[in-house]
Amino acid sequence: MPLLRRSTSPGPLQPRSWVRRHKFVTAAVVLAVVAAGLAVWQPWRPCGAGMSAAGSSGSCVGLNVESGSFGTNDAVAELRERVLEHNAGVTDQDFVTIVVLDNMTPDPSIDSIGGDTVRHGVEGALTAARRANDTTAVGAKTPKVKLLLANYGTDEVQAAEAVRQIELAREQERIVAVVGLGQSLEHSRTAASGLADHGIAVVSGMASADDMNQHVGTGEKLHEFFRITPTNIDAAKAGAAYLRQQRPEKVMLVEDTNDADSYSLTLAEAFKDAYRDQEISSAEFTSLSDPSGTARPDFMAGEFARVYSRICLEKPTHLYFAGRGNDLRSLLDVMSQNTNCTGMSDVDVITSDDATNLVGRPLPRFDNRQVRVLYTSVATKGQWDGVPGQEESRASYESFESAFVGMGMDNADALIDGYAMSVHDAFLVATKAAREVGGAYGMVADKIKALDCVEPFGGATGKIAYKNGHAGQGNPVGKAMPIMRLDVNGHPVQESLVWPSGQPFGPQSCE
Structure with a gap:
């Protein structure tokens, strides 16, 4: 067989390939494919799964399903890892989730709420979640409860986005209730109304404005809305x-x-x-x-x-x-x-x-x-001390404070403003109701309504009961309120403890 040699003469001219002849079309196709891929994978996006950027503020609004950063002015940066650790400890296949919704990124230049206040609320929720899973604070210990944080930002558009993300994740995350909603602002009502539209129970820790239980669009009472704090x-x-x-x-x-x-x-x-x-x-x-x-x-x-x-x-x-x-x-x-x-x-x-x-x-x-x-105030540290006839409420508070301090969350003022106590009680009320209906989120609100003056819930803030069919739908009745005085250093000193009716909570409170 003769030895083959490489030819040194030029071969016949070949036509240009389709790709070379249509290089601009090809480039457009490649860019389109890349763009489609980036819709899924965008490593530079500032917000994690379940959240979106809040305009140009640098903050993220929505449901924080991965305990990532809330962006600029993140008030709970030090607590997000603790939320992640708590949820990792819930290994049962049967579980429920309660969301803490608040302005997690308060801007001191425009917002009247402080970052410390928001942190106290989340600390109270973490304490409640731990107690709910590890003790008999609400009776049964199952299904276990997870905790997720959500940010509704500073306006109605951002609040609506937070509600949308909570609704989208409801089935996968088994969300049975939303608690928090710390301020009585219009976007708080927007969030409460939107959640109620989806049949999600809402238990506000601190929002006291009387119209918070009214739908922002129709003005009708929100049958899924409850609160821990007394009204204005x-x-x-x-x-x-x-x-x-x-x-x-x-x-x-x-x-x-x-x-x-x-x-x-x-x-x-x-x-x-x-x-x-x-x-x-x-x-x-x-x-x-x-x-x-x-x-x-x-x-x-x-x-x-x-x-x-x-x-x-x-x-x-x-x-x-x-x-x-x-x-x-x-x-x-x-x-x-x-x-x-x-x-x-x-x-x-x-x-x-x-x-x-x-x-x-x-x-x-x-x-x-x-x-x-x-x-x-809605509540404060040691508010029941020295108040006769309030032994049960004092014992409930002391159990909460022991758990709170035991988790290493106590500092000089963490329990003074009442946020931790109120959000803690909101979380436990929602958990108790969810467990009594086996995690069926559509029935949680009905169970909360069943808390009345005969069978109230004993919270750190006092006895919690609701008067069914009352014009003040979802408003607690007969809640005690401390009268506080600020000294020259800004330290609050309790002057007295009062009830709106002038009488301590009792069966008559629902009359």
């Missing part, structure tokens, strides 16, 4: 009762007229109604969620300069502040900086539970007068 009407009754005990010479109402803040609006109306038999004057201000580029402290300083002029003119001995705690701080700063008010005497400032945002922050100095700051 109850808080205003307690504040008015305290004022009457002081026999004030002159009372002024300082009220926020921001339409988006139902907490402040309903608090003002409730106080006016509770104090209607007494003559009061009023001064208005407006807190804007987005003060058009002006830093919130500067914006509020301008608002309260006008309010202080009115205060200086009328010289009240007592102020009732219907607004947010951080805004109250701005008012106090203005009052301390303006000392040229001739004839102004000592002043007591009374407000509601959002004043817990002032805890741990020294009060401004008032050189020429005494200004005391008091508020009605």
Whole structure:
């Protein structure tokens, strides 16, 4: 066989391949394929599974199914790993999940809620989850309960996205209830309404505005909505009762007229109604969620300069502040900086539970007068101590505090603001109901309604019961409220414990 040699002559010309002749079409196809792949795999996306970017804020809203970062202003960064560890410990195939929904990324430049407050709520939920799985705090220990965190951001669009992600994950994650919803803002109502539309039970820990149980679209009562905290009407009754005990010479109402803040609006109306038999004057201000580029402290300083002029003119001995705690701080700063008010005497400032945002922050100095700051709280550390006839509630609180401290979560102020206690109770109420219906999420709300004055739930915040068929659907009845005073260092001191009706909780509370 002859030896084959490689030819050195040029071969016949070959036509260009289809790919070479259509290189631009090919490039477009490749880019399309790559783009399709990136729709699934996008490593630079700032938000994990179940979440999406909240505009240009750098925060992530939605359901945090992987315990990843919430982005900018993540208030619970130190707790997300603990949530992951708790869920990893639930190995049973039969389990349920409860979601803690709140503004997990509060921006101090525009939001009135503080990061510490949000963390306390999540710490309370983690304590409840541990107790629910490891003790008989709610009776049965099964099905085991997991905990997921969700962020509803700062507006209605972000709240709707959080609800959408919770609904999408409901079957896979076995979500039976949502708890938290810490503030009475319009987007909180949007979230509550959206969850109720999907038949998901909601147990708010701290939202006290009276319209929180009303559908944001129809105004109808939300039969899936419940809360642990007393309503603004109850808080205003307690504040008015305290004022009457002081026999004030002159009372002024300082009220926020921001339409988006139902907490402040309903608090003002409730106080006016509770104090209607007494003559009061009023001064208005407006807190804007987005003060058009002006830093919130500067914006509020301008608002309260006008309010202080009115205060200086009328010289009240007592102020009732219907607004947010951080805004109250701005008012106090203005009052301390303006000392040229001739004839102004000592002043007591009374407000509601959002004043817990002032805890741990020294009060401004008032050189020429005494200004005391008091508020009605939803709960506080050791609130049952020394109160006769409340042995059961004191024992429930002590069991909670022991578990809370045992998990290494206690610090100087973690139990003062009531967030940990309230979200803890909300989580256990939801867990108890879910276990009694075998994890059937559509029946959880009906079981919560069954908590009445004969068979209440014994929580750290007191006995929790609901009055069926009442206009105040989902509102707890007969809840005790501590009256707190802030000392000069911003440390709260309990003055007393009161009930809205003037009587401790009992069977009569549901009458």
